[in-house]
Amino acid sequence: xxxxxxxxxxxxxxxxLIAWGGYTVLAAIIFAETGLLIxxxxxxxxxLVTAGLFAAKGDLNIFILFGLLVVMAVVGDxxxxxxxxxxxxxxxxxxxxxxxxxxxxxxxxxxYEKYGSKTIIIARxxxxxxxxxxxxxxxxxxxxxxxxxxxxxxxxxWIASMLSIxxxxxxxxxxxxxxxxxxxxxxxxxxxxxxxxxxxxxxxxAKAQK
Numbered sequence: 001x002x003x004x005x006x007x008x009x010x011x012x013x014x015x016x017l018i019a020w021g022g023y024t025v026l027a028a029i030i031f032a033e034t035g036l037l038i039x040x041x042x043x044x045x046x047x048l049v050t051a052g053l054f055a056a057k058g059d060l061n062i063f064i065l066f067g068l069l070v071v072m073a074v075v076g077d078x079x080x081x082x083x084x085x086x087x088x089x090x091x092x093x094x095x096x097x098x099x100x101x102x103x104x105x106x107x108x109x110x111x112y113e114k115y116g117s118k119t120i121i122i123a124r125x126x127x128x129x130x131x132x133x134x135x136x137x138x139x140x141x142x143x144x145x146x147x148x149x150x151x152x153x154x155x156x157x158w159i160a161s162m163l164s165i166x167x168x169x170x171x172x173x174x175x176x177x178x179x180x181x182x183x184x185x186x187x188x189x190x191x192x193x194x195x196x197x198x199x200x201x202x203x204x205x206a207k208a209q210k
Contacts, residue, residue, distance in 0.1 A: 018047075018054055023064065026051055027072045030159075033131060034076030037083075045127065045162055046187045052166020053176065053183070062167055066159060073155035077120070077134040081147055084138025091139060108132035109139075117142065120150035124158035 018025060026047065033042040048069070055062040084091065092105065108129050112119045123133035137147055169176055169183060176183065 018051060018060075022060065023068055026065070027068055030069050031072040031076040031079075034073050034134070034155075035079035036076075037131070037135075043127075044130070045125075048159065048162030049166035049169075049183065049187050052163040052168075053170045054166075055163070056167045056170020062163065065163060069159045069163070070155050073124075073159055074151055077151045077155065078148075080131070080134035081138040081142075081144070081151070084135035085141065086138070088139055091135070105132050105135065109136045112136045112140065117146060117150055120147065121154035121157065124154040125161075130158075 021028075029042055029047055030044060032038070033044045051060060051065055051069075052062070054060045055065055092109075108123070108131075111123065111129055112133060115122055117137075119133050120137060123129045134147075134151070165187075166183075
């Protein structure tokens with residue numbers, strides 16, 4: 001419950017951040033979460049849903065949002081890919097620091113080994129993994145011509161789905177801003193659900209092998 005309360009407080013701050021910085025802040029955060037190592041802690045899903053709510057009220061243009069943020073998401077993943085391609089396997093030997101989470105990188109590597117190329121799409125919908133997956137693809141020397149279509153499909157799917165949730169909720173439910181806590185809670189659940197499913201699946205498989 002402490003995590004949920006902290007996340008809700010953080011997302012309420014996001015509303016103020018979007019109102020203050022608009023498209024510029026949104027673009028910068030989406031790029032940072034997908035293209036920079038230090039972006040793994042940023043709340044991309046919640047940010048996008050909240051942006052959709054703003055668009056539903058008419059404060060932001062949904063089409064400009066979609067186009068701009070898809071570009072930022074695709075460029076961000078491309079930057080992550082080339083960073084991994086440039087640094088190579090030696091990145092895994094770096095010590096964990098404030099700006100580098102080695103355990104997250106290793107977890108993304110295992111995820112990539114399990115799901116292969118489609119990880120680039122799946123990872124878009126999983127916090128933290130989406131930051132490190134393109135780096136791992138670069139380290140693994142996945143051909144860029146193969147990486148690019150997965151990158152575009154994942155970016156379009158992620159941005160479109162998250163913005164749509166906020167936009168249509170804002171249009172369908174009057175004064176939903178007064179119930180933002182429920183929206184935020186739903187976003188948190190959706191964000192952690194893939195990880196929960198994966199953990200449960202691994203435990204089931206481990207029990208079956210005993």
